[in-house]
Amino acid sequence: MHNQEPVALPPRLSWKEDLSRNESKEFENTPRTLNKDYIKNILKDLILKSVQRRIRGLDRVGMLFSGGVDSTLLTVLCADLGVETELYAVGSEGSPDLNCAEKVAEYMHLPIHIKIVDEEVVREYTPL
8 A cells, every 4th residue: 555645625616506507606625614514514415405306206215225324324314305215135144234234224113125145046147
């Protein structure tokens, strides 16, 4: 592993909230604007808007679910937005990921459908 010099942020950062419009918001890369709460609120708002766009008009969604940070965050947002959510997980018997997915689904009181994949299943779907 080699050491890399840290990459400086550009003097201005920008993002588009609405990809259908040609407008972007910018802020100066200064200690005044780059504080944790400010960045956290921007990120939270953008992630929430992104999920809202993707579930617009849906009453139910199915989520490929590992119980990790990404799938759990998306699942919580869907539930918070009032969308019925069913979870789906795939893995090998005794897999730590499947165990985690089951525990998180149980904690969230959401149904989870688990498919165990073993050598027989792999051979069935893998051409020789």
